[in-house]
Amino acid sequence: MSEIKIIDVKRSIFEDNTADADRLRQELKEKHTFLLNIMSSPGAGKTTTLLALMKILKDRLHIGIMEANIDSVVDTKTMLNAGVEAIQIHTGGMCHLDADMTRQGLKELKSENFDLVILENVGNLVCPAEFDTGAVKNVTILSVPEGDDKPLKYPLMYEVCDLLIVNKIDTLPYFDFDKEKVIQYAKMRNPNIDVIFISAKTGEGVSDLANWIEKHVEDWK
Amino acid sequence: MSEIKIIDVKRSIFEDNTADADRLRQELKEKHTFLLNIMSSPGAGKTTTLLALMKILKDRLHIGIMEANIDSVVDTKTMLNAGVEAIQIHTGGMCHLDADMTRQGLKELKSENFDLVILENVGNLVCPAEFDTGAVKNVTILSVPEGDDKPLKYPLMYEVCDLLIVNKIDTLPYFDFDKEKVIQYAKMRNPNIDVIFISAKTGEGVSDLANWIEKHVEDWK
Numbered sequence: 001m002s003e004i005k006i007i008d009v010k011r012s013i014f015e016d017n018t019a020d021a022d023r024l025r026q027e028l029k030e031k032h033t034f035l036l037n038i039m040s041s042p043g044a045g046k047t048t049t050l051l052a053l054m055k056i057l058k059d060r061l062h063i064g065i066m067e068a069n070i071d072s073v074v075d076t077k078t079m080l081n082a083g084v085e086a087i088q089i090h091t092g093g094m095c096h097l098d099a100d101m102t103r104q105g106l107k108e109l110k111s112e113n114f115d116l117v118i119l120e121n122v123g124n125l126v127c128p129a130e131f132d133t134g135a136v137k138n139v140t141i142l143s144v145p146e147g148d149d150k151p152l153k154y155p156l157m158y159e160v161c162d163l164l165i166v167n168k169i170d171t172l173p174y175f176d177f178d179k180e181k182v183i184q185y186a187k188m189r190n191p192n193i194d195v196i197f198i199s200a201k202t203g204e205g206v207s208d209l210a211n212w213i214e215k216h217v218e219d220w221k
Numbered sequence: 222m223s224e225i226k227i228i229d230v231k232r233s234i235f236e237d238n239t240a241d242a243d244r245l246r247q248e249l250k251e252k253h254t255f256l257l258n259i260m261s262s263p264g265a266g267k268t269t270t271l272l273a274l275m276k277i278l279k280d281r282l283h284i285g286i287m288e289a290n291i292d293s294v295v296d297t298k299t300m301l302n303a304g305v306e307a308i309q310i311h312t313g314g315m316c317h318l319d320a321d322m323t324r325q326g327l328k329e330l331k332s333e334n335f336d337l338v339i340l341e342n343v344g345n346l347v348c349p350a351e352f353d354t355g356a357v358k359n360v361t362i363l364s365v366p367e368g369d370d371k372p373l374k375y376p377l378m379y380e381v382c383d384l385l386i387v388n389k390i391d392t393l394p395y396f397d398f399d400k401e402k403v404i405q406y407a408k409m410r411n412p413n414i415d416v417i418f419i420s421a422k423t424g425e426g427v428s429d430l431a432n433w434i435e436k437h438v439e440d441w442k
Contacts, residue, residue: 042346042375043367048297070347072373093377095316095347113302123374124347125263126291126316143367145389146264150294154263156314168366174392 004073004080005087007108009101017131021099024106024134032110034121034217035102037135039157041150042123044143045167047075048200049209050118054084056210057116061217064114066105068097068122075120085109096127099134116217125154129161137216143168143175149186158189163196165209170199225294225301225322226308228329230322232388235348238352242320245327245355252333255438256323256340258356260378262371263344266388268296269421270430271339275305277431278337282438285335287326289318289343296341306330319346320355337438346375350382358437364389365398372406379410386430 029037038103040046050065057063065086067075070093079086089105091097097105101120111117119135121128140161142150145168151158159162166179179197186193196212198205230235261267271286280286286307288296291314300307310326312318318326323340332338340356342349361382363371367384372379379385385407387400400418407414417433419426 041264041344041367042260042371043364069374071376074370074373083256093351095345122347123262124316126343126345127348130314143264143366145364145392146262149293149295150263152295153290155292171366171392171395174395176359 004076004137005108006073006090007087007105008090008092009097016075016097021132021134024099024103028111028134028136029220032221033111033114034116034220035106035133035135036116036213037119037133038123038140038141039121039128039161040123040127041143041146041188044123044141044146045200046120046123046141047078049141049165049167049198050084050120051078052200053207053210053213054082054205056207057214058084060214061115062113063118064109064111064117066109066117066119068120070094070122072204091122095122095124096131097121098131102133116213125150125157129157136220137162138167139163139165141165141167142182144175148178148182148185151182151189155189158186158193161190161193163194163212166195166197167200169197169204170202225297226329227294227311228308229311229313230318230325236410238319243356245320245324246357249332249355249357250441254332254335254442255335255337256327257356257434258340258342258354258355258359259362260342260346260349261344261362262346262360262367265344265362266369266421267341267344267362268299270310270362270386270388270419271341272299272303273421273424273427274431274434275303277428279305279433282336283334284337285330285332286338287330287338289313290342291343306391310344315345316345316353318354319352320340323354333434337434345391346371346378350378357441358383360384360386362386362388363403365392365396369399369403369406372403372410376410379407379414382411382414384415384433387416387418388421390418390425391423413424
């Protein structure tokens with residue numbers, strides 16, 4: 001396993017994060033690098049989904065991963081063990097990343113070498129939605145055991161996301177989760193949101209997700 | 222169903238939240254009211270656990286519930302439908318409650334009428350752990366589908382809690398979750414933390430949890 005690179009990012013010096021995020025997107029555009037920001041509750045399956053995606057996308061795109069956590073390196077270890085290029089970002093206790101913190105991570109990852117950089121944001125349905133990271137697209141994962149009512153309770157997360165991934169659909173028989181309702185609630189927050197149902201564990205639906213990502217990466221070039 | 226009382230709480234005017242939380246605990250002590258703060262990720266089962274607890278505790282203690290959410294009243298509706306006294310606290314987009322916001326809720330609930338007030342905090346493993354609400358005891362719920370590694374990734378939550386409830390143990394056969402490991406990781410963050418395994422759905426373990434709470438409420442009087 002490669003050595004784990006840990007970046008301790010500092011809070012942004014920019015007062016206007018939104019303007020800085022727009023600058024970062026422009027920088028990425030010039031380098032033909034697509035940044036995808038993945039957000040979810042703790043334990044919704046961000047890391048497992050990335051591993052499942054890598055199996056399909058690694059031969060189609062050059063991909064780097066940034067794992068953001070308050071502490072620990074377990075997710076980055078998992079990625080490196082799977083042969084994926086990844087770095088660990090530690091947020092120093094903060095519940096989100098802003099655009100400048102993201103920029104610090106991209107620099108260390110040497111993002112100009114990649115078609116696609118995926119940021120696995122801090123597990124949290126509130127704060128990460130409030131800060132534009134400079135990503136080209138924002139994605140949220142909701143897992144079946146969490147319940148179909150999350151778009152009602154965490155509105156901003158669904159408003160800012162381009163795609164809702166519903167994960168752990170292999171566990172649908174064991175939970176009271178209504179697929180139609182979750183689409184309805186998510187569209188109530190954002191009529192343009194796409195919804196893809198997957199099981200990162202069994203692989204069901206993951207090729208649809210890979211195609212969604214690849215299409216947007218190609219559009220960005 | 223009773224009318225739903227919604228409190229829009231304002232950010233605290235106190236710079237020193239910790240000192241204010243100590244003041245609030247003293248006020249609660251004088252009124253013989255025990256405040257329990259329940260925290261977890263979104264979807265770990267806070268509301269379902271409370272409903273299961275109410276069945277056991279409602280004849281033993283006089284209990285009021287404060288449901289804190291960024292938006293929606295679904296949890297409070299659930300409580301009122303079950304015949305539980307409850308109010309809804311809206312945080313105005315904030316990811317946590319501080320002591321003064323909690324005090325505003327307690328006032329509206331008329332907390333002096335209750336032996337036990339339970340605050341269901343915003344679903345979030347990061348921010349709520351950073352703000353002392355004035356609660357006598359702090360509890361966190363981790364559900365089996367989230368995985369046993371959460372104490373590694375969200376250290377502060379486990380450091381500040383007196384009890385870890387592991388919920389949804391009826392789903393253990395379907396997930397890769399190690400009961401011994403989660404105890405080990407939680408104790409690594411806080412050697413004094415108690416751990417109780419439950420299924421709010423089937424009721425398994427809930428009487429142990431009810432006894433834990435009742436003992437602490439009696440100790441406070």
